[in-house]
Amino acid sequence: MNKVTTISLAGNAYQVEEAGYERLTTYLADARAALAGNPDAEEIIRDLEAAIGEKLARRMGPHANVASEAQVAEALEEMGPVDPSAGAERAAKAQGDAGAGPKRLYNLPSKAVVCGVCAGIAAYFDLDPTVVRLAFVAATLLTGGGWILFYAIMAVFVPYAKTPEEEARAAGAPFTAEEVVARAKEGWAQLKKSGAEWKRYAREEKRRRREEALAWRRSDRDYGYRYYRHGPTFLEELIQLAIVVAILAAVYAFIPETRGVYHALGADIQQAWAWLNARVAR
Amino acid sequence: MENADDKFAPLRKGLLEFATLKVIAKESVYAADILARLASTEFATQEGTLYPLLSKMRQDGLLDYEWQESEAGPPRKYYRLTAKGRERLAETERYWQRIITTLRRIGA
Structure with missing residues (x-):
């Protein structure tokens, strides 16, 4: 059997x-x-x-x-x-086609004039970096400085190529159509997943807050005093802000590679401010 | 299934795609038909080898399949060559002829 x-x-x-x-x-x-x-x-x-x-x-x-x-x-x-x-x-x-992996956009600090944004774009689209830089300068002039904001966003959000592999991938072979479709699918799946996760998180957060509020009310009644009812005070917010500024300053001081980003951002904020002022004044 | 000429295994392996193209070119066939057709030849092979090969050939756009009901059991995949597959077959035939000619001349 x-x-x-x-x-x-x-x-x-x-x-x-x-x-x-x-x-x-x-x-x-x-x-x-x-x-x-x-x-x-x-x-x-x-x-x-x-x-x-x-x-x-x-x-x-x-x-x-x-x-x-x-x-x-x-x-x-x-x-x-x-x-x-x-x-x-x-x-x-x-x-073999894609070298060390699929081609992707990087900032290339090793070939940078400012942050390597233009060098990265040039590598990605297989163009001469000088051409890209000139185009950026032209765009900046044409938009009255507004293009610099775009540059700043790229400088902050596009990853920096740190290893030789990443630099190779910055100029990797172009995608095949199949890869583009596969990557788009993958991205969409991730987006859906993260969307669902975010929704769940939001739901939980809401529930948690409601429970906390209830707990406060209960403790109010039980102990006869009000405890932390209105969220953080102005002073507490000021302290939090100070902590964030301190961290940013520490990054600037101890990681010299990031300074380019700060300088670019500072310049852009000044530009944006001047541009806004000019509009308001008119 | 065993072939005494194991030393020629790489040669047969390289030509299996050619042989498969020829079998499919004749008429649209089901995987088991291909195996049966090859069974009595030097290219005798098994599902474990043929299926991945068919899949690769399909990815390369050489062949295509359609589902057909069978008298008994589940529907079967019937393979046939695409235009690209036919082209590849003709190309391989020509190349094969050239190799044979070359080999003959080298010895002469």
Whole structure:
């Protein structure tokens, strides 16, 4: 007597002896490992499952409805181990094309005049950095200085290439259409995920606040005094602000690489201020 | 399945795509048909090798498949060559002829 397990192969149910089930699990796990990185892995696995199912059905005959371990072993022997080379070759090719990974936009401090924003853009679009810089200067003049804000945003939010790999990726081979679609999908999935997370966080935060408010009210009643009812006081806010300023100042003082960003930001704020004043005055 | 000429395994492996193209070029076939067609030849292979290869060829745009109902069991994938697949087959045929000619001449 053997224990029997019901399994589904490519959507069809089969009954197999438990030892056979274990063999199948191992085979499919190996197949998955061999196909790791292959974009069609799931589809191939499904085809393999369907083929195993057909082999089992052929072996069981009309009067048996359970596949023995020996029958499973035979079927798997016929299938042969999954050849990883087809997918691996492709994955390696994709890697080779893009150097150390997909191309992406970096600021390039090693080639920088100010923060390396223009150098990064030039590398990304395969242009001469001087051309990009001239375009930026022209844009700045045309927008009456407003373009500098764009530069500042880029300087702050675009990551800086720190390692040689990152610098290589800054000018990596262009994407293929497939990669663009894959990345867009990935980005959208992440966005959806983070959106859901944010919603959950907001809900929890709301609930927490309500509970806190209730607790305060209760403590009011119980102890007869008001405790921290109106949120932080002006003084407390001032202290928080001071802490933030102190941290920013410390970053400026101890991490010299960031100074370019501060200077650029300072200049931009001055520019923006002057631009605003000019508008208001008129 | 065992082939005594293991020393030629890399050669066969490299030509398996060529052989598969030829099988599919004749008529649209189901994976098991391909295996059956190759079984009696030097290119005898197994699902574990063929399926990843078919998938790769499809990714390369050489072939295409459509689902067809089968008399018994679940629907099956029937493969056929795309225009690009036909082109690749013709190209491979020419190249193969050239290699054979070259090999003949080298020895002569």
